[in-house]
Amino acid sequence: MSQMPFNAISHFRHLRRTNARHRARIIAMLTACLLAGVLLTLMLGQSFTPLTTVLRILGGAEVPGAGFTVRELRLPRAVVSVLVGACFGLGGIAFQTMLRNPLASPDIIGISTGASTGAVFAIVVLSLSGPAVSIVAIAAGLGVALLIYSLSWRQGVTGGRLILIGIGLAAMLQSVTAYLLMRAPSWTLQEALRWLTGSVNGAQLDQALPLLVALLLFGGLLLSRRHDLETLRMGDDLAAGLGVRVAVTRVIVVITAVALVAFATAVSGPIAFVAFLSGPIAARLMGRNGSLLIPAALVGALLVLLGDYAGQFLLPARYPVGIVTGVLGAPYLLYLILRDNKTRGSL
């Protein structure tokens, strides 16, 4: 038991550091991509604005013509895309990690749909606007999460049952949203699409502040639990044996993840599959030795930013971002379901 070679310790320390460096590199790379993506969307739209001009405009200089395009159209869209994407990415990976199943993402199990239905209900029926919509969306998201949880409770919750119930509930909520939209006569197709598939059309900078606050607050809370969340991947019993307060961790993760998703949904609608895709993409890039929260947030931000850009400028017609991410996500969903049928898949 104690042929304790000293070099073993340094070898393992070396392995651990190599892994940490690898993770740091990927996070730096994702951050750089995101920054480049933001600059790209600020520079290149219907017209081209040189980088120097963009930087001058961001610095506060008045540039006739380009100033309006960059500051009023492109910047709010980019900022809101990044924040919304990060919120979805975080919310998604939190659920997927906690329930140990990539299908358990909030956009698959009806939580974003619930938040979206709540937002539409608040706008159409209650005639609310601004932060009040977010509050109703969050309440609806939490309510749906609670409903799914209690419906799938049978001496504990298993992932499979929870996911199936969530998918059923999502379908019901989607039709409620569609019904509410049809009852609102003045609704345009653009707006309807926002609440059905998600869009960052007409994003405003003043929408960004509450999103940023939510991201910092709930994202920070989630990050402070990252070790407990990672340990939960080993199963509830083992996690408890390793000193994780399972029930407390669960409650914190559910509340923060639902709040993140609901805040984002209240602004952009349920952008299809961003929460669902971000975590697995991050896992592919990072490997699974360590927390995926930050990379998943970055991947989510990139997905929304680039998806929206592609929907605006790279496709023959203008599509909202949710259509683009939906096209990306649907095949992956099918792949997972097929794989799940063969093996017992997990993230």
Next chain:
Amino acid sequence: MSVCSLLAQGLVAGYGERTILNAVNLNVLAGQTTAIVGANACGKSTLLRVLSRLLTPTQGSVLLEGSDIHLLPTRRLAQQLGFLPQSPIAPEGISVLELVSRGRHPHQGLFKRWSTADETAVADALAATHMSELAERHVDELSGGQRQRVWIAMALAQQTKVLLLDEPTTFLDINHQVDVLDLLTDLNQQRGTTIVMVLHELNLAARYADQLVAMANGQVYAVGPPEKILTEQMVRDVFGLESRVIEDPVTGKPMMIPLGRHGVSKRHQASNTERAVTV
């Protein structure tokens, strides 16, 4: 040696309406290996879950060195008492080193990570289980026996005084079963770790345990050294099985040989039918 490590008093526990443990008392001696045996659904796994605080008893209490485990903070308890469930699932894509390192979780705070003590404990655990060479491998790629070693290494890295294991040898080939039990005995002898495990295999339990706990119908049927506990009478009462118990020529411990309906030689068959008639 006679210091009491875990003490269960008047445990009543179950799931929902169903009571599984009925007034269980148990005294686990420090530094010993205790094996819990019994037929399926006799409550042995439930007892282990209560001892590890995964299940809260409706009555009674569990004391760890005199303090009620339900009053200890979760992290404190995890520093003193380790638990390995039956066939745990490794997260996909995790490396051996990373999995074993999770054993340090109760010793680490949010910002206080990876001290020298942590590194030493992990390296020590990997060396003890002969897994150092495979540290970089993914757990998914390992054989069943190797995987069980990784889990035990994780429990070792946790460095608890008491280790509870639920059927650590299930689904393993016999060579790996012996290997795992030898490993646990090393741990017990060299570090003085108190081991409590549920075991299916009676003869292995008798061979490796200092103390056998035989359970039947949610109660402790008998507790004591294997020589006193593993008897034909106990096997009959606890498992409803006729058997012969002889001295194991290798270990000198009692060894149980079941008397089934087939394949028994004439000499034993005669007495078997005799018994069957009287039953």
